[in-house]
Amino acid sequence: MTVLDNDKAAYTSREDEVDEEAQLLNEDYEQLELTSPGTGPDTASRHPPDQPSHRRRPSARSFFPRHRAPRWLAWLYGPDPPRIQSLRPWLPSVQELPVRALHAALPRSWHRTVLFALFLVAWSVSLAGPALLSRTPSGGGAVEVRHLSCDDSLWRPGNECGLEGVNCHPFANASFAFRCPRGCTGAKTVHSQHFVGTQEIEGEVLPPVVGGGSGSPFRGDSSICRAAIHAGVVDDQGGMRSSACGVVNLVGEYYQYFSSSANGVSSMGFGSHFPVSFKVAKADDGLRCVDGRWMSIPATVFLSMLLALFTTSPAVFFFTVFLGLFAQVSLLDAPLPSAPMALYIERLIPALLVALLIYHTCIRRTLSPPASASGPASRPATTNLTKLLLWLFPAWLSAFATHIAPYFLTDDSPARRVPTPVIAGLSVLLFIVLLTLQARTFYLESRLPDYLVFYAAVCLVLAILATPIPSLHVRPAHHTLAVLLLPVSAAHTGASMILQGLLTGVFVHGAATRGFGPGKVLVPITWFNAGLKNAGPYDGSSYGDPAAGITSEIPLPDLVPPLVERLSKGDWTEDPSTFVEGGLKLWLGWRPLKNPDVEFEVEDGKSGTRRKEKIAGVSVLINDVEMFRGWFSEKPLQDQVFRYPRRPPGEQVHMDEFFRFSFVTESGRALRYTEAGTWFANGTFSQGEGYW
Structure with a gap:
């Protein structure tokens, strides 16, 4: 054998070692060869001088090979040969x-399989067990403690409670225990079509509280937690404190709600009747109000740490952590006693398919353990502690942040005093730094051109979806955006682990709380009624785009002058001396709708899907409760008549009543209600200002 043959044999053996290292790293999709044993991680594998360049074997395919790129783009391909980062x-x-100790204690693979099965059982019990503590004995029975958010109430906005509130029963003679989170005094939420008499509550505001002053109960659409704080039943600390618990007692219809301010919460007044009211009281000693959801967080953190330290398989680690975090976030968002398992499964299946895709494209590359001089038989876990600190900790942070932050940030906490723009700016800066480090990594590994083309295509698609066309006026949800950005983390570096952990946590949080099915991947840029507050009365003119059959302006019902009829007891007589008042009756009618074929986009509240529907009827709210819904299929709009009686004096306390009108679509969804017209206690009807 010649010297040249010896050199070739040595080089062939060297290539076999490189292939073995590539298998350990699961890096079968690298663009060029990995570093050879004994060299630094940033050093490229060098070919012998006599090795022909055409015999070099790339370990992955590039969509845009270097030799086909024009000269002015050659610099994007980085060094030649590339320097694979590790x-x-x-x-x-x-x-x-930890791994060596585990293999020494359990040398057989089936031993470790049984241990892993027991580990999964323990994790499942730690999640389900504390949730069962939400059912606690009280008065000899089992009472479910409802875990409320700051804006939860007994009444839904607009006409979602149905005619006369049929979908929001019961109105009285019912009670339940509840627990409130921390920070409801100043927590703002987005409201749409929330009315209190002549007032309209819309946008990002504090959840309203109506009543509670001068001994009056709270109106049914009041925030329960803020009402309980106002009444002094619970405090604003929430969390695991027993003072976060109370009991709601439904007392039915009430006729006067007085405003007041107490304990940092101001309530609104309402001088008319409403079908459902409630009072709040402290929980009795027999009710052990426990928020079991939060007890499972330490177990989830501890068990995921054990998994990170004692496993070397990236698939076992990722999918186990994914399922555990998904279940934990679902539990925090909606406790198991009140959330059907069908909803959990419905959200899990599509999320699991997406997780399988991102694992094979980027997760596996980052979480694979590097090669070790001790050989593959020893199963080295040289990055397990690194994986715990740089990948798992950011995943916890982004998955749990929105749920646990209100429980640990008090009003006097320094973090509360940091302005929101500062926090947002620091987050953006951190993200830019991580992206810059990833761009450098892809440049050194000659992968930058492929990523630039991929994200150029993504940006083009998103730009098309963000066009002003109503059916496409959408943006990706936050967990969809996390999935789109995860390919940027496909590298074996510390910055990749941090970025990938953060994005994985965001993905898990969004998929567990919102879902990853149809209608949840893309969300509208503007909410259904956003930007339509100034829509005026329909004047018969065309609106929207008739060719497209879609409109961006919502018409309002055009009310004809109402008629107030005075009723008598007994037969009608023209002699005023013989007239005995029998009450009043209000007659309402509308002018015809000139273009009933225009379609509107509505969102299904359950599935989140958006579909186009036509105007199909008219709705009337009286004191913010739907009291009439007329369908055009039964009678044209111009023939619709709504009669509303008022009983005579002595039988009913007369007070002002407030009327709003809206068109409804085929599914019964109200488009937008008008401003409030008032039927005063003296019998006169005012159509109001603005729209009227």
């Missing part, structure tokens, strides 16, 4: 200890 573990001998 994470340098901290104290590898220390990080290997």
